[in-house]
Amino acid sequence: MRYAPTLDDAALREREAMRGDAAQGAARPALGRRALPAWAGRLGLGLGLGGLALGLAVFLGLPLAAILLKSVTNDAGWAGLSVLAGIVAGDGFLAMVGRSFAVGGVTTLLVVPAAYAFAYGLTRTRLPGKSALRTAALLPLLAPSLLPGIALVYLLGNQGLLKSLTGGATIYGFWGIVAGEAFYTFPHALMILLTGLALADGRLYDAARAMGAGPLRTFATVTLPGTRYAVFSACCVVFTLTVTDFGVPKVVGGDYNVLAMEAYKAVVGQQDFPKGAAIGILLLLPAVLTFALDRRLRARQGAQLTGRAQPYAAGPNRGRDAAFLGLSGLVAAFLLLIIGVAVWASFIRMWPYNLSLSLRSYDFDNMDGGGWLAWRNSLRLAGWTAALGTLTVFLGAWMMEKVPARGVAARGLRGLAGMLALMPMAVPGLVLGLGYIFFFNSPSNPLNALYGTMPLLVLCTVVHFYTSAHLTATTALNALDPEFEAASASLKVPRLVTFFRVTLPMCLPAALDVARYLFVSAMTTVSAVVFLYSPPTVLAAVAVLNMDDAGFIGPAAAMCTVIMASSAAAALLLHLASRALVARTQAWRRPAA
Amino acid sequence: MLQRDNRYSARQAAGGDKSRQPSDGFLSVRNLVKRYGSHTALADISLDIRAGELVCLLGPSGCGKTTLLRAIAGLERQDAGAIVLCGRDISHAPPQERDYGILFQSYALFPNLTLAQNVAYGLSGKRAHRRHVQARVEEMLTLVGLAGSADKYPGQISGGQQQRVALARALAPSPSLLLLDEPMSALDARVREHLRIELRALQKRLSITTLMVTHDQEEAMVMADRIAVMNGGVIEQFGTPRELYRQPGSAFIADFVGEANWLPFERIDSHRARVGRHELAVDAALQTGTGKLFVRPEAVRVSAAPAGDRVNAMLADVLDGVFLGRGYRLALRLEGVPGATVHSIVSPETGDALLGPHAASRCWVELPRHAIRAYA
Numbered sequence: 001m002r003y004a005p006t007l008d009d010a011a012l013r014e015r016e017a018m019r020g021d022a023a024q025g026a027a028r029p030a031l032g033r034r035a036l037p038a039w040a041g042r043l044g045l046g047l048g049l050g051g052l053a054l055g056l057a058v059f060l061g062l063p064l065a066a067i068l069l070k071s072v073t074n075d076a077g078w079a080g081l082s083v084l085a086g087i088v089a090g091d092g093f094l095a096m097v098g099r100s101f102a103v104g105g106v107t108t109l110l111v112v113p114a115a116y117a118f119a120y121g122l123t124r125t126r127l128p129g130k131s132a133l134r135t136a137a138l139l140p141l142l143a144p145s146l147l148p149g150i151a152l153v154y155l156l157g158n159q160g161l162l163k164s165l166t167g168g169a170t171i172y173g174f175w176g177i178v179a180g181e182a183f184y185t186f187p188h189a190l191m192i193l194l195t196g197l198a199l200a201d202g203r204l205y206d207a208a209r210a211m212g213a214g215p216l217r218t219f220a221t222v223t224l225p226g227t228r229y230a231v232f233s234a235c236c237v238v239f240t241l242t243v244t245d246f247g248v249p250k251v252v253g254g255d256y257n258v259l260a261m262e263a264y265k266a267v268v269g270q271q272d273f274p275k276g277a278a279i280g281i282l283l284l285l286p287a288v289l290t291f292a293l294d295r296r297l298r299a300r301q302g303a304q305l306t307g308r309a310q311p312y313a314a315g316p317n318r319g320r321d322a323a324f325l326g327l328s329g330l331v332a333a334f335l336l337l338i339i340g341v342a343v344w345a346s347f348i349r350m351w352p353y354n355l356s357l358s359l360r361s362y363d364f365d366n367m368d369g370g371g372w373l374a375w376r377n378s379l380r381l382a383g384w385t386a387a388l389g390t391l392t393v394f395l396g397a398w399m400m401e402k403v404p405a406r407g408v409a410a411r412g413l414r415g416l417a418g419m420l421a422l423m424p425m426a427v428p429g430l431v432l433g434l435g436y437i438f439f440f441n442s443p444s445n446p447l448n449a450l451y452g453t454m455p456l457l458v459l460c461t462v463v464h465f466y467t468s469a470h471l472t473a474t475t476a477l478n479a480l481d482p483e484f485e486a487a488s489a490s491l492k493v494p495r496l497v498t499f500f501r502v503t504l505p506m507c508l509p510a511a512l513d514v515a516r517y518l519f520v521s522a523m524t525t526v527s528a529v530v531f532l533y534s535p536p537t538v539l540a541a542v543a544v545l546n547m548d549d550a551g552f553i554g555p556a557a558a559m560c561t562v563i564m565a566s567s568a569a570a571a572l573l574l575h576l577a578s579r580a581l582v583a584r585t586q587a588w589r590r591p592a593a
Numbered sequence: 594m595l596q597r598d599n600r601y602s603a604r605q606a607a608g609g610d611k612s613r614q615p616s617d618g619f620l621s622v623r624n625l626v627k628r629y630g631s632h633t634a635l636a637d638i639s640l641d642i643r644a645g646e647l648v649c650l651l652g653p654s655g656c657g658k659t660t661l662l663r664a665i666a667g668l669e670r671q672d673a674g675a676i677v678l679c680g681r682d683i684s685h686a687p688p689q690e691r692d693y694g695i696l697f698q699s700y701a702l703f704p705n706l707t708l709a710q711n712v713a714y715g716l717s718g719k720r721a722h723r724r725h726v727q728a729r730v731e732e733m734l735t736l737v738g739l740a741g742s743a744d745k746y747p748g749q750i751s752g753g754q755q756q757r758v759a760l761a762r763a764l765a766p767s768p769s770l771l772l773l774d775e776p777m778s779a780l781d782a783r784v785r786e787h788l789r790i791e792l793r794a795l796q797k798r799l800s801i802t803t804l805m806v807t808h809d810q811e812e813a814m815v816m817a818d819r820i821a822v823m824n825g826g827v828i829e830q831f832g833t834p835r836e837l838y839r840q841p842g843s844a845f846i847a848d849f850v851g852e853a854n855w856l857p858f859e860r861i862d863s864h865r866a867r868v869g870r871h872e873l874a875v876d877a878a879l880q881t882g883t884g885k886l887f888v889r890p891e892a893v894r895v896s897a898a899p900a901g902d903r904v905n906a907m908l909a910d911v912l913d914g915v916f917l918g919r920g921y922r923l924a925l926r927l928e929g930v931p932g933a934t935v936h937s938i939v940s941p942e943t944g945d946a947l948l949g950p951h952a953a954s955r956c957w958v959e960l961p962r963h964a965i966r967a968y969a
Contacts, residue, residue: 030717031716031717031722031725031729031765031767032715032717032766032767032768033715033716033717033718033766035687035689035690036689037690038686038687038689038690041687406670481697481699481701483697483699483701484701484703486668486695486697486701487695487697487701487759487762488714489667489668489687489688489689490666490688490689490691490693490694490695490763490768490772491694491714491762491763491766492689492690492715492766493689493715501703501706502703502705502706506704506705
């Protein structure tokens with residue numbers, strides 16, 4: 001029985017007397033929507049999820065499979081574990097594994113406590129200048145991992161500024177790598193710990209204080225247990241990043257050979273692919289292991305913080321604030337010193353003989369490495385990665401989180417896509433890049449034409465940074481009312497319309513965050529793309545590597561500066577765009593005038 | 594009464610002529626089953642809702658009432674059984690093909706759209722219809738008393754107003770069925786009471802068939818034409834509020850709807866029961882050897898002195914009295930029935946007399962034989 005709402009009771013009675021749908025229909029057109037047929041939605045979801053799963057399978061799963069395959073074959077064909085065993089037992093290989101672990105362990109032991117104290121200062125104290133400290137601490141994200149190496153060479157290298165302070169010790173080697181990796185991994189650890197420390201239930205602290213616990217006891221019984229998963233997570237990230245990075249060892253490693261460096265040399269220098277594959281697998285193992293453990297712990301932590309938690313607000317305490325200001329200031333000073341030295345050095349005419357300023361190092365077109373073309377390529381790569389990646393990530397996360405999958409096939413597809421979306425986090429860039437070589441460079445692959453082209457670089461970069469972006473999108477989507485989709489279905493509005501009219505606008509700040517993350521990561525990444533570029537698609541961060549290789553350390557510093565400036569400009573631009581968009585399109589966030 | 598008879602199968606109903614359908618089959622749920630692993634959320638549920646009536650699904654949390662509503666809405670898929678709306682089998686139709694409007698506890702208004710855009714969300718997007726759509730939006734907002742706020746955003750109005758906008762949005766496309774999923778449980782008590790009456794008045798005026806889920810029995814009593822009380826995945830009783838209150842079909846219903854006094858008994862004969870030292874006469878025939886007698890507090894008569902030879906009269910101590918304004922709620926300990934406390938609603942005068950500073954705090958309690966029901 002149809003009815004038409006009206007305020008006129010007489011008309012209502014009259015209409016009830018007639019009770020004719022036709023009569024109403026003549027009065028006005030049927031204003032309700034006509035629902036899309038069910039098969040259209042199912043087909044769309046199937047195609048979307050299927051496409052995503054296929055894409056991730058081809059650009060992540062198959063390259064990894066190619067590494068595995070490569071490590072068990074040699075020129076003669078199937079070789080089983082003999083190749084791997086041969087390489088592992090080879091000359092000095094185990095010592096190299098030991099060196100990698102030593103560097104990873106020491107860096108973790110240095111970085112995580114420092115980052116914890118820094119994050120604690122930012123979230124749990126009232127120290128002044130929080131946003132400035134935070135910005136300074138996150139600056140290393142804007143630079144490729146080669147920058148700290150270059151800066152260290154200028155500072156403590158054989159002709160370094162502070163060489164006299166080292167007492168004859170050399171920066172090339174263990175401590176150089178550790179210092180560089182500390183700079184490179186600090187912001188990553190800091191972000192994780194900031195999130196962990198921000199999730200505090202103020203009521204627990206009130207309870208602890210009411211029961212007479214002192215600050216140390218409170219820290220040991222409330223703060224530390226509440227953040228132990230974040231600490232573990234940070235340890236995993238720092239260790240994995242350190243062990244798989246070859247930017248720092250490349251510049252300041254000297255004779256101190258580590259696994260990542262050896263893989264790079266094996267593939268790029270010696271064309272020894274089985275060795276590269278074997279090291280790739282060795283590097284994949286700890287990464288996958290820590291990742292799996294991390295996911296399990298995180299799932300268990302889920303229920304810890306309830307919706308009723310009160311945010312923690314630090315009380316005034318001058319001594320504490322001063323101590324943390326000193327500590328944070330020291331860390332920030334170290335980070336700024338490294339960046340500052342690299343930037344300053346890029347403007348020096350002739351290190352160390354002529355310290356007058358000049359733009360000589362920026363004359364990229366007259367030296368090896370790719371020049372300004374590399375920089376333009378990097379911008380293109382970053383732009384495409386941000387645009388394509390953000391859209392894919394959000395559509396993918398939305399399909400997985402917000403569209404009900406009916407039937408075994410659809411549910412299986414969703415599970416597969418969800419698993420594939422989490423995998424990139426467990427795969428170091430170096431391993432991903434090696435996989436791409438083995439898979440796409442193989443002449444028998446029909447996708448071989450992609451090798452060395454910009455589209456493949458974009459796809460590789462999107463896949464490389466997929467998981468973090470995916471998790472951000474998922475969090476943003478899950479913060480929305482779960483009944484939006486049900487309400488729009490009852491109104492017969494197609495899901496995709498609701499996605500573009502409601503869901504995406506609501507998630508706009510998160511989407512711009514994702515875009516910024518992808519842009520900056522694409523600007524600075526070396527590890528995967530270094531194996532995939534061709535002369536016309538050379539990238540800025542790769543150019544830094546090549547210029548450093550050729551001994552042009554000044555221009556390398558200059559290119560680092562250019563990368564950092566571009567990343568910062570893009571990040572700032574996106575931030576401002578986000579603010580402007582929020583102000584213009586999100587009037588609903590403002591209270592009534 | 595549990596409606597389990599299948600006078601016509603779902604298939605027949607789907608193919609049948611609309612006008613010849615019996616009126617109580619406007620929305621028919623037949624033998625619906627839904628399991629989550631080993632847990633059975635809906636165990637063979639059947640329910641017939643007449644055109645234009647408001648039916649409440651009432652029950653404690655976890656009884657399956659929300660699952661039933663979501664199954665009717667197509668948001669959950671049942672494992673077995675059929676749903677027929679308006680003579681059309683919608684058991685396997687996706688939500689958008691079912692033709693209903695729905696209200697959620699969280700309102701689910703789109704925060705980035707104005708109230709007018711929200712109400713227009715389910716209306717035709719065709720250019721030719723724009724004027725009509727605009728008129729309908731205004732009409733709907735007027736209907737819910739928010740005519741002047743078309744350009745505000747949901748975040749700028751109160752919770753009660755938001756739920757009204759959600760109602761306007763749900764009704765705008767003229768659905769044949771309105772589903773309400775605890776629509777008022779996020780609101781303040783005051784607002785809730787007000788909106789309750791408003792919603793019911795509107796529903797009656799538009800005579801739109803409505804199914805509402807609630808755990809608040811007062812809400813159900815105030816609003817519903819009929820109430821289906823659910824427990825453990827089955828409908829325990831389906832009837833008017835009056836029937837549920839006066840003739841509860843089971844001890845669960847008696848306890849869940851309204852207040853209840855329970856006295857354990859032993860059967861003497863079909864109309865006499867032993868309760869403690871007392872022998873009580875009962876109108877209803879006693880079926881079981883032992884069980885519990887049930888009396889509503891307002892049926893328990895209390896007087897200061899014995900009068901004549903009353904049946905079922907007992908002496909009692911007044912334990913406590915709560916002043917309710919329109920009367921007192923007394924807690925009484927029956928003499929000769931160890932461990933039994935009986936509650937009674939009495940007039941202010943009786944209460945004043947029994948609870949005054951010089952009162953004896955003893956009284957006579959009479960349980961009228963017609964007001965007693967027995968349950969196993």
